[in-house]
Every structure is written in C-alpha cells, then in structure tokens.
Amino acid sequence: MRGSCSWPFVGSEALAAGAVSWHELGRDHRAILPNVYLDKRVKPRLRQRIVAAWLWSHRQAVVAGVAASALHGADWVDDDAVIELIWRNARTPDGVKTYADLLLDGETRSWGPVRLTTPERTAFDLGRRGPLGQAVARLDALARATGFKIGDVAALAARHPGARGLRQLEVALDLVDAGAGSPRETWLRLRLITAGLPRPQTQIPLLRPNGRWYFLDMGWEDIKLAVEYDGDQHRTSRPQFVRDAERQEYIVGVGWTHIRVLAEHRGDDVVRRVRQAWEHLTRR
Structure with missing residues (x-):
C-alpha cells in the first residue's frame, strides 16, 4: 500500500482497489x-492479530475467549495468545x-467494525475451558477490568444447558476475585483455598500516616495476617526495592504478620508457612 500501514489488510482487496501492486x-x-x-516493518501486537483473524474470517467471525x-x-494476555473466534470453520x-x-x-457487541462477545459471554467461555486455575486467573483479570456480575454469567449459562464445561464454570465462578493483581496472585489464593485455609480477603486497605493507603494482596484482616506475591520488580528496580522495604517495615510495625511469596517458593512450603502463622495467631 502507498506508505506505511500499521494495521492488517486483505491482500486481494488492496490489489483490486489499486492500493498496492x-x-x-x-x-x-x-x-x-x-x-x-x-507492513514488514511492523511487529504484530495482539490487537493487530485480532483484526487479522477477523479479516481472515471474511469479517464474519465473532472474537471470543x-x-x-x-x-x-x-x-x-500475551501478544502471541491464540485468537479464538466463534465461526463455523x-x-x-x-x-x-x-x-x-x-x-x-x-x-x-461491537469494537469498531469487529464483533466480539460481551463481558458476560466472554466469562462464560473462559470459565469452561482449560485447566481450572488458568480459567480462574483469566476470569479474575476480566472481572477486574469489567466488573461483570457472577449472577449475570450464571443466568447466561442457564440459556446454554447443553454447553460443555458447565460444571467447571460453576466452580470457577465461585472462585472469582476481581482483587487479584496478577495470575500469580490468583495461583497463590487458590493454593491457600485448596489447602483448606479460609478464603482470604483481597486488596485489604491499610491506612498510612500520610493519609494514603497500602493495599495488601490478600490475607485475613481479623488476625492481621497478610500474604503477598512479589514479582521481579523488586530485583530489577532499586527504587521499587526501597519502597517495598519501607512498605513491609510499616506493615509489620503496625502489628501485621507479613508473608512474602517469591517465584522460587514451592507451593507446599508457602502453605506450610501460612498455616503455621495462621495457627499461631488464632491460638492467641
């Protein structure tokens, strides 16, 4: 095409229109x-790949998942994620x-000329497919972005009684928490629940002396036990490392037991540490 084009286009249409030789x-x-x-100079990102898949479907498919x-x-959602379409091909x-x-x-609903599933229908599809933990993580992210209502998704599911994966969807919806800040936080929360610990609260507010708030990833406010997943930012950013150290010092200083979980920590060890802290605090 004349000049650079950062979005996908149908080659045969461009040729027929004389836009490109x-x-x-x-x-x-x-x-x-x-x-x-x-354009060869453009590395396709997720949205460009979504548009490309829709064009490939002759503009007929509905973007899903x-x-x-x-x-x-x-x-x-990674740029190389599989593009799911509802289309009979x-x-x-x-x-x-x-x-x-x-x-x-x-x-x-519409996204420009592209049709896609609503948040509720998207949740219906995400919750039915893949491993349960992955489904819950994807639902957490969607709930965080859209605030979809569990009851609305359940009502939609009732209109599709023969769909596959309805039992998993029911379990996944019961576990959804829009307070999850990452897939690893979802993993951590599910690991604690599966181990038999009470369901933790997420994004627990903690007032700071300056009138601002810290929000703890998850925990139990009644016994002041917080569990947080630390990503790699504490290693790669010195200012972030300093802020994290000051934050943890304050949390502990106001009476909370604070358990940090890193990528290297095994799930069983995390559960053991949290269970020991839980038992110690509830015996007081």
Whole structure:
C-alpha cells in the first residue's frame, strides 16, 4: 500500500482497489494469515492479530475467549495468545482457533467494525475451558477490568444447558476475585483455598500516616495476617526495592504478620508457612 500501514489488510482487496501492486505487496508486506498482510516493518501486537483473524474470517467471525477479554481491557494476555473466534470453520491457520458455538441475542457487541462477545459471554467461555486455575486467573483479570456480575454469567449459562464445561464454570465462578493483581496472585489464593485455609480477603486497605493507603494482596484482616506475591520488580528496580522495604517495615510495625511469596517458593512450603502463622495467631 502507498506508505506505511500499521494495521492488517486483505491482500486481494488492496490489489483490486489499486492500493498496492503485486510487487509492492511482496516487497513491503508479509502475510500474517492467509490473504491478510501487514507492513514488514511492523511487529504484530495482539490487537493487530485480532483484526487479522477477523479479516481472515471474511469479517464474519465473532472474537471470543482471551482475545475478547483483552479487548474488554483485561490484563495479562500475551501478544502471541491464540485468537479464538466463534465461526463455523474448522480449518484454521496457526494462532487461530474457532468454535462452532451458539450465540444468542445480546451476547455480542461491537469494537469498531469487529464483533466480539460481551463481558458476560466472554466469562462464560473462559470459565469452561482449560485447566481450572488458568480459567480462574483469566476470569479474575476480566472481572477486574469489567466488573461483570457472577449472577449475570450464571443466568447466561442457564440459556446454554447443553454447553460443555458447565460444571467447571460453576466452580470457577465461585472462585472469582476481581482483587487479584496478577495470575500469580490468583495461583497463590487458590493454593491457600485448596489447602483448606479460609478464603482470604483481597486488596485489604491499610491506612498510612500520610493519609494514603497500602493495599495488601490478600490475607485475613481479623488476625492481621497478610500474604503477598512479589514479582521481579523488586530485583530489577532499586527504587521499587526501597519502597517495598519501607512498605513491609510499616506493615509489620503496625502489628501485621507479613508473608512474602517469591517465584522460587514451592507451593507446599508457602502453605506450610501460612498455616503455621495462621495457627499461631488464632491460638492467641
């Protein structure tokens, strides 16, 4: 196409419109899906890949699953995530997956010219598929972004009595918590629940002397036990390391037991540490 194009386009349409010649198409662009091209200088991000998959479907498919959740604002969706479409075509290129699922009235909305599933329908699909822990993490992220109501998703599920994965969806919805700040926080919360500990509260507010707030990842406010997952930022950023140290000193200083969990910590060891702290604090 004349000049740079940062969004995918249908090659045959561009040729027919005279927007690009065969020579320019091959020289300046690459096919990222059959008959869908992108400027060679552009590395496709998730939204560009979503548009490309929709174009590949002849603009007929409805974007669903994790791709739809990303369009709704959910975090933690990688640029190379599989683009899920609701469309009756089982022959898919790499990076695209289709489902011949039933969509009822009110279960889609628009993102520009693209159709995608609503937050409630997206939650319905995410909760039914994949391992339970992954499903809950994806639902947590979607709930954090959209604030969808569990009851609305359950009502939608009732309109699809023959759909696969309804039992997992029911379990996953019961575990959803929009307070999760990352998939690893979801993992940590589920690990504690599975171990038999009481369900922790998330994003516990803690007032600071300056009138601002700390928010603890999860824990039990009645016994002042906090459990937090530390990402890599404390290693890669010296200012963040200093802020984290000051934060932990304050939390402990106002009477909380604070357990930090790192990526290197094994799940069983984390549970043991939390259980020991729980038992010690509840015996007082």
